Amino acid sequence: MSTAPVVHPPRASRVPRDFYEDFVRFSQGSQAGFLAERERWLRALPVEAREELLFEFEMLLRGLERYVHQEDNGVTDAQEQPLVTRDFREELKDIRATLSQAIRLARHLLDPDSDQKLQFRRYVETQLADDRGLRSRIEGERKQETPQESLFVLRQSFESLRNLIDHLLQLPVCGLSLFTDVGNLVLREIVLNRYFRPCRLTEFRLEYDRLRSARLLELLATVPAETRPLFTTVYLGLFRLLHCLAYVSQDAQGPIPRRVRVLLALVRSEALSLVGYLKNEIAPRAGPKPLQAACLRAARDIARETERIARDILVELDRDRAAAARASYAFTQLFQAQVVALTEALAPGSASGEAPFEQLVSATESAERLRRDLWVFSQLCRAAEGHLRGDNVPAAEAVISSIVAFLGYFQDGSYQLLRYVDYEAFDRFSALLTELPWPPEGPAVRTRLIEDLRGFSHVLENTFSAVSRRAQLRGFNFDRDEAERLRDRFLAEGR
Numbered sequence: 001m002s003t004a005p006v007v008h009p010p011r012a013s014r015v016p017r018d019f020y021e022d023f024v025r026f027s028q029g030s031q032a033g034f035l036a037e038r039e040r041w042l043r044a045l046p047v048e049a050r051e052e053l054l055f056e057f058e059m060l061l062r063g064l065e066r067y068v069h070q071e072d073n074g075v076t077d078a079q080e081q082p083l084v085t086r087d088f089r090e091e092l093k094d095i096r097a098t099l100s101q102a103i104r105l106a107r108h109l110l111d112p113d114s115d116q117k118l119q120f121r122r123y124v125e126t127q128l129a130d131d132r133g134l135r136s137r138i139e140g141e142r143k144q145e146t147p148q149e150s151l152f153v154l155r156q157s158f159e160s161l162r163n164l165i166d167h168l169l170q171l172p173v174c175g176l177s178l179f180t181d182v183g184n185l186v187l188r189e190i191v192l193n194r195y196f197r198p199c200r201l202t203e204f205r206l207e208y209d210r211l212r213s214a215r216l217l218e219l220l221a222t223v224p225a226e227t228r229p230l231f232t233t234v235y236l237g238l239f240r241l242l243h244c245l246a247y248v249s250q251d252a253q254g255p256i257p258r259r260v261r262v263l264l265a266l267v268r269s270e271a272l273s274l275v276g277y278l279k280n281e282i283a284p285r286a287g288p289k290p291l292q293a294a295c296l297r298a299a300r301d302i303a304r305e306t307e308r309i310a311r312d313i314l315v316e317l318d319r320d321r322a323a324a325a326r327a328s329y330a331f332t333q334l335f336q337a338q339v340v341a342l343t344e345a346l347a348p349g350s351a352s353g354e355a356p357f358e359q360l361v362s363a364t365e366s367a368e369r370l371r372r373d374l375w376v377f378s379q380l381c382r383a384a385e386g387h388l389r390g391d392n393v394p395a396a397e398a399v400i401s402s403i404v405a406f407l408g409y410f411q412d413g414s415y416q417l418l419r420y421v422d423y424e425a426f427d428r429f430s431a432l433l434t435e436l437p438w439p440p441e442g443p444a445v446r447t448r449l450i451e452d453l454r455g456f457s458h459v460l461e462n463t464f465s466a467v468s469r470r471a472q473l474r475g476f477n478f479d480r481d482e483a484e485r486l487r488d489r490f491l492a493e494g495r
Contacts, residue, residue: 062198063266068183088179097258106155150195294345373414378460385453
């Protein structure tokens with residue numbers, strides 16, 4: 001049986017560590033090895049918007065986990081009719097619709113070549129008549145040695161479950177025990193999947209769990225090291241809930257998509273889990289009493305408003321087609337308000353004024369920050385390359401020291417604002433600095449470094465041009481003076 005790649009602790013390095021990568025890896029626990037392998041697969045996958053497809057896929061898996069627990073999913077009115085006498089036909093239809101969407105997403109995430117090979121292998125294996133061949137096929141599905149195989153197995157299982165539900169829906173009544181048994185089968189397939197298990201509240205994925213706010217990133221960089229992971233967890237949890245709510249939509253005239261009920265059950269469940277985390281994990285360790293009070297206040301507000309939404313709006317989903325939009329709006333307002341309140345507690349006065357949430361997450365401000373930092377990064381790399389080509393090794397070493405210092409600054413801020421597809425080139429250059437002999441002595445080492453600096457400078461300049469073309473920056477000129485001041489500051493630190 002294959003085992004997960006071993007994740008060794010990072011060795012000491014003169015290159016700054018990426019706090020977010022370390023934080024996310026630690027949050028993944030024993031799954032970190034499998035998920036690192038999955039990241040490599042995802043980066044090589046030739047599919048448009050692959051990380052967003054993966055987010056939606058795993059969001060649906062988490063939603064299914066929550067929805068099958070009908071006694072506390074928040075969208076079933078147990079007071080209107082006791083669960084034991086209820087006909088769960090509509091709930092089974094909700095699960096079927098969610099499975100169908102997950103199947104479609106899995107097909108998109110499997111590139112055609114891999115999908116055809118796995119389909120053909122499955123067909124050949126099903127033709128094996130003897131018990132040994134059948135056993136080999138079942139054991140092969142259990143091993144799931146690659147992310148492709150793992151995704152393919154989950155998709156096949158969901159297709160079988162969907163077919164089963166289609167037949168069960170023909171029964172005159174679908175009672176609680178039947179619904180529970182179907183739910184347990186769905187949960188079993190999800191939990192046993194090796195590479196695509198849904199993450200817990202405090203577990204995050206590098207592929208899509210990033211803070212895309214320059215202001216919040218700057219703020220978190222000032223939080224003490226012992227409490228920074230706690231507040232980062234809350235911010236990432238709130239933004240993930242807002243991300244989920246972006247999928248609660250419907251046509252102006254059409255019916256509410258059935259999977260919306262599943263997604264709203266997920267949002268309610270994770271909101272209440274966040275309440276527990278704020279009360280039991282953060283508040284006792286938040287530091288000063290005002291911060292502790294802010295965390296307890298946030299927990300109280302989320303709990304109270306979530307209960308109101310469940311009681312007054314979610315139970316109307318069957319009767320009022322506008323209820324889903326009203327619930328989504330109420331949840332969105334709630335989570336945005338908590339982002340603002342937490343920010344104000346950490347840095348009083350930083351989230352005031354009109355539309356404070358929109359100011360905190362300004363896409364224009366983040367794009368300007370990223371564009372400036374990319375320009376500075378490329379200037380530093382070009383300067384080091386020029387000194388090495390001129391055999392001015394002491395000057396090159398000073399600039400490389402500036403690059404190392406700038407990398408720490410970049411990782412805590414603008415790195416988080418990059419697109420996921422851009423991470424690989426930046427990670428590769430960071431690894432190069434980690435492995436680089438110091439000082440870089442010998443012509444062979446310097447020649448390799450010159451080429452790497454030149455290649456990465458091209459990446460930086462191309463990324464700078466792509467960011468400059470973003471719609472958010474239309475009409476905003478590049479502030480070269482500010483960028484030069486930042487560049488000179490790091491050059492001075494390297495001397």
